[in-house]
Amino acid sequence: MLLPGPQNEAKAVDDVMRFIVGTDLILFALVIGAMLLFVFKYNKKRHPKAVSIHGNVPLEIIWTVIPVLLVLYMFYIGWKGYIQTRIVPKNAMTVKVTARQWNWQFQYENGKQADTLYLPQGQPIKFLMTSLDVIHGFFLPDFREKQDVLPDRVTYLVLYPENLGNFELTCSKYCGLHHALMYTRVIVEPPDKFLAWVNSGVKDTLALPDSSQVKTERAGL
Ligand SMILES: [Cu+2]
Missing domain, CATH: 2.60.40.420 (Cupredoxins -  blue copper proteins)
Structure with missing residues (x-):
């Protein structure tokens, strides 16, 4: 509940909001977590010699496909709520x-x-x-x-x-x-x-x- 007294149209909007904010929080935690992990695991004391890595097809597929699916789903639930306010029922x-x-x-x-x-x-x-x-x-x-x-x-x-x-x-x-x-x-x-x-x-x-x-x-x- 974002504001008091949400009605049924509001539920669609609130669901989108929750999904987007929830996804953002999870991704934020993963990115910051990975960053901190790398800072500790690969610091200069433990790894004095840097190694260059080139290309990783499975990883690139994963980080392309997952965000695309997430964004498409965000669009879909947003559109579903929006269309309720645009299609006029016959007996309105x-x-x-x-x-x-x-x-x-x-x-x-x-x-x-x-x-x-x-x-x-x-x-x-x-x-x-x-x-x-x-x-x-x-x-x-x-x-x-x-x-x-x-x-x-x-x-x-x-x-x-x-x-x-x-x-x-x-x-x-x-x-x-x-x-x-x-x-x-x-x-x-x-x-x-x-x-x-x-x-x-x-x-x-x-x-x-x-x-x-x-x-x-x-x-x-
Ligand atoms: Cu006015």
């Missing part, structure tokens, strides 16, 4: 995100607007984001998700809030004087509670798309 609910100096505004499919991001639990969400002024960054640290929000362009991000809770949403791009105040909450609620909220005070009723097949779709990634 769309939330439009508008960023401006210095606040966030969210609009749901039925026209409901809010400055706190309420989301239904277990429902894939597609955020369509744009900015009214400068570049902002839509950052959900608990979910380890981040996406630039640009003026005159629409960017997107998929989120799958699996657990109930109250999380942070902040701007990750320095966007002016009150950048630090560009901060709000993400509140993940049970679907019926969310529907009661989203349908209050608006004309159109929003129904959640069927999310039963979403889990299978995502499991296949």
Whole structure:
């Protein structure tokens, strides 16, 4: 756990982080260990005459193949987590995100607007984001998700809030004087509670798309 309250998207990121840091620590210990061993074993007192060694094919194969496999595996687990935020499930609910100096505004499919991001639990969400002024960054640290929000362009991000809770949403791009105040909450609620909220005070009723097949779709990634 790197930050409190990690969600399922976060697990993919944390796993990559753990794998990379773990591999680095092991390699660091091996390199330093070998260096110290050589300093003691082959010092001038014990080996006054230096010997030159040329070429060792098996060794060269080993130190080429192992790092290549490690790096490919790092890429693979990183890509697997990243793609979860890019492939939009068919039944995702769309939330439009508008960023401006210095606040966030969210609009749901039925026209409901809010400055706190309420989301239904277990429902894939597609955020369509744009900015009214400068570049902002839509950052959900608990979910380890981040996406630039640009003026005159629409960017997107998929989120799958699996657990109930109250999380942070902040701007990750320095966007002016009150950048630090560009901060709000993400509140993940049970679907019926969310529907009661989203349908209050608006004309159109929003129904959640069927999310039963979403889990299978995502499991296949
Ligand atoms: Cu900002």
